[in-house]
Amino acid sequence: MLILVTGVPGVGKTSIIKEGIKYIKYNFNILSLGDIILDIAKKNYNINNRDEIRKKLSIKDQLNLQMEAMKYVKDIEKNENIILDTHLVIESYAGFVPGIIRTFADILRPNGIVVITSDPDKIFLRRLKDMEIRGRDIENLKRIEIQQNLTIYFTTVFMFEYHTVVEIINNEEGLLDISSKKFAEFINKLIGNE
């Protein structure tokens, strides 16, 4: 079983996975798609860090690299349940780009997608701590909201194409424990019903 966990940066995705795994009654291998891509890039493409991927590799090589990562994940899934930490809609140097295009999705065919959401205002404050954005204004908030909504509604394509089950979990400030338990509960039910 392969479950994608997605959500915009600052939503608390990694914390929920880390905390939620404690309540999941089945064994799951937690993988980060970004880390897998970086590992393969270091090994096969002579890359040292994330920035170099976009700067040193051609678009074609970047797509090849991503394809290798997808196949790597799908290969592991033959023997293990996987929670894959990833993004569906990424804010790039220019506009929003997809985290997973059809070519990759046709390989992954995830059983479930969990979108972790949060109040755009809370997301903004968490990002501010990480110094990722400079000015706090309405425009930034609206942009976070758009990226979050694009992520949520992007999942309908997966529902339609791969019969993927989608869950939306709101991670409210200070309620990490509740959100994590909901996350675990969803996965327990999904795998229990397979």
Add this chain to the structure above:
Amino acid sequence: MLILVTGVPGVGKTSIIKEGIKYIKYNFNILSLGDIILDIAKKNYNINNRDEIRKKLSIKDQLNLQMEAMKYVKDIEKNENIILDTHLVIESYAGFVPGIIRTFADILRPNGIVVITSDPDKIFLRRLKDMEIRGRDIENLKRIEIQQNLTIYFTTVFMFEYHTVVEIINNEEGLLDISSKKFAEFINKLIGNE
């Protein structure tokens, strides 16, 4: 002509179809996808009620059963106009699941989809009367809103793939007559312009 009518439970979908049909100037056969699936399940799969479908049938058999239902509908459409009462996004035992996946949509290829919407608060109250949900809280309201929005934006895939015409009709409390007339007007225009 095949028109899907969809909307989250409690939105007043069935009432609008029942009332709206009076104002439609063409003959339409009103079918419920859920009823058709149940009928076929009883006949061919030794099933007695809806619950048994999920409990007694394998995923593979459930998909076969649904496929038979789609073909049944499409077969009727050769001779009759059909209004098909159905769901695009279903709240399941775990998360949201698609009511119609690509394999089925490629068969149905609906000419139109009507999404009946309503204020999440009104939907909540209607569901409460039916005892479907226990506590009235913000979380339940947000969940209804998400399911409703997933349903609305799911239709873009149908627009893109099958050139389906989409109409969104808001069913305001106490205005069933107006909503039903809008529903009929849409269908009259759609079929009149074919």
Add this chain to the structure above:
Amino acid sequence: MLILVTGVPGVGKTSIIKEGIKYIKYNFNILSLGDIILDIAKKNYNINNRDEIRKKLSIKDQLNLQMEAMKYVKDIEKNENIILDTHLVIESYAGFVPGIIRTFADILRPNGIVVITSDPDKIFLRRLKDMEIRGRDIENLKRIEIQQNLTIYFTTVFMFEYHTVVEIINNEEGLLDISSKKFAEFINKLIGNE
């Protein structure tokens, strides 16, 4: 490079393209899909104006006409960068219809889509000046909001299928210059990074 610019009527799309082009550092041919379709209709289908397309041509001929327009655009793109002014979700005589279906999108395969958005209230007022709508009521505002949201989330299909980069630019009243510069900045970055 082919960039679609889309947005509901009254959003200020044409103004932003006209103003924004001044700040784009590359040569772009600005085309309107509607104009191209009309030109071909006049030449090949004995049509005099937009209304006649729907009234005089069969659905099949309308689709053929649109297909010719798509191929015409894609042909020009071999030698020139194109900004294509178009619609993703159109409010028709009955319901919402897609501006670009898969058959056409598979030909266009746009590198980028810019969705120009605005506050539904502002859009309404601009349309009112153009006498396009009669009564100002909540229903009209809600309808504008739905069409705008359908347009925004329709783009996820393009992200998924064609790796299209999507940008959402909010055109605030009285800030045309700022919106136009953002529009140009997006295109400059996109083409600069190709």
